[in-house]
Amino acid sequence: MTIPDMTVFAELESNVRGYCRSWPTVFDTASGAWLRDESGREYLDFFAGAGALNYGHNNPVLKQALLDYIAGDGLTHGLDMSTVAKRELLESLRERIFQPRGLDYKVQFPGPTGANAVEAALKLARKATGRTEILNFTNAFHGMTLGALSVTGNAAKRAGAGVPLQHATSMPFDGYLSGPDDDSFEWMERVLDDASSGLDSPAAVIVETVQGEGGVNLASMQWLRKLAGLCSAREILLIVDDVQMGCGRTGPFFSFEAAGITPDIVTLSKSIGGYGLPMALVLFKPELDLWKPGEHNGTFRGNNPAFVTARAALEHYWADAALETATRTKGDRIERALTGMVAAFDGVSTRGRGLVHGVVFDDASQAEKVCATAFQRGLLLETAGPDDEVVKLLPPLTITDGELDHGLELLAGSLDAVCGGRGR
Known part of the structure; x- marks a missing residue:
């Protein structure tokens, strides 16, 4: 096997780099659910850009829309100027996403990342309520900027x-x-309602319906409904961070839909751009639109090529329920396969929803070993959880059944190679 030349990365790139240490090769091209390195070796992608590539690499429908736009000298950088690309995206959001779900949201373009969206959401919640405190949850992850941290x-x-x-x-x-x-909620309700708890009345609660980076921790639909009711009764704004779990990852477009709740504020990024192009949105109820012009902005909030691919994704994949149905079906397929796999080993379990699943190890060191073994066999996986004790599966929503089965076979072989001596 050809040894890739990694010299320049070690010499010039910061020590902060991470994923390249887990996958020590130099990637060159990608399409669908596959990446290829410069030697031509193929890797099946169960990572999908940390959820930024729900529609796969170089999706042909989205790629054609982007090529046509660029060839026509479409505006690339637009700040918050009104553009044809933005108008068409907003129209698609209203017609494909909001109206079918009975949602009435205003749309803010903050900056291009999920952390940008979270920062704007927190800032808006504090502005709207006049309060400073935010409630978050154990094992949450919302970004790496100060407010998100x-x-x-x-x-x-x-x-x-x-x-x-x-x-x-x-x-x-x-x-x-x-x-x-x-x-x-017994504890949460107590401290909120007890004047001597030491907790100031919060502006908002921010929650992920599935904590991806936190270890694929699932909030039940009942729990989410209770949370929404608690917030409503106490005039606390509910923010759902759908940066990784939105855009169909759990099945429906929004991960909170199955709970029948309507958050006051929603953050989106990652796959909302469709093609992996940077883009983020903050959605909020109209009565919360209290911003003054320019009060919150960002140089790259107007990434028009991302608007084009985002619209193409909405028009192609969300005009009907086909993608949602397929995601649920594939999710069931993964659940059955993983349940069978982990049954053979002590200290290994699984959990997930839609097309995000985790294999959980009592011995956290095993998770990293499974991911390393999977890479050697041609499968990209990452770890998650507070101790990196979870192998997280995040394949593209567009993955075929054959590709999915192949990836699960590679995972099963890797699991057996690492944990074969720890069977029941």
């Missing part, structure tokens, strides 16, 4: 801030205290 649970990531992270209080996520039957 303040509502993130991981101690190592928080430590990177270098300053105190204030005005945020962590509450137990669903199942955190004692498993799936715990009632974490």
Whole structure:
């Protein structure tokens, strides 16, 4: 096998680089669910750009829309100017996403990343309520900028801030205290309603319906409904961070749809751009649109090529329920396969929803070994969770059944290679 030349990366690129250490090769091309390195070796992608490539690499429908736009000298950089590309995206959002779901949201283009969207959402919640405190949840991850870190649970990531992270209080996520039957709201309700709890009345609660980076932790539909009711009764804004779990990852376009709730604010990024182009949105109820012109902005909030591919994705994949149905079916396929796999080993379990699943190891070191073995066999996987104890599966939504089965076979072989001596 050809040894890739990694010299320039080691010499010039910062030590902060991460994924390249887990996947020590030099990637060159990609299409659909596959990446190829410069030697021509293929890797099946169960990572999908950390959820930014729900429609796969170089999706032909989205690529053609982008090529046509560029060939026609379409505007690339637009700040918050009105453009044809933005108008068509907004129209598609209204017709393909909002109206069929009975949603009435205003749309803000903050900056190109999920963290940008989270920062804007927190800032807006505080502006709208006049309060400063935000409630977040154990094992949450919302981004690496200071505001987003303040509502993130991981101690190592928080430590990177270098300053105190204030005005945020962590509450137990669903199942955190004692498993799936715990009632974490007993504590939450008590401290909110007790004038002597020391907790100031919060502006908002921010939550992921599935905590991806936190270890594929699932909030039940009942828990989400109770959370929404708690917020509504106490005039606390509910922010759903759908940066990784939105755009169909769990099945429906928004991950909160199955719970029948309507958040006050929603953050989107990653796959909302369709093609992997940077783009983020903040959606909020019209009465919360209290911004003054230019009060929150960003140089690259007007990435018009991303508007084009985002619209193409909405028009092609969300005009009917076909993608949602296929995602649920593939999710069931993964669940059956993983349940069978982990049954053979002590200290290994699985959980997931739609096309995000995790294989959980009591011995955290095993997860990294499984991912490394899978890479050697041609499968890209990442770890998640506070101790990197979870192997996370995040394949493109457009993956074929054959590709999915092939990836699961590679995972099964990797799991057996690492844990074969630990069977039941």
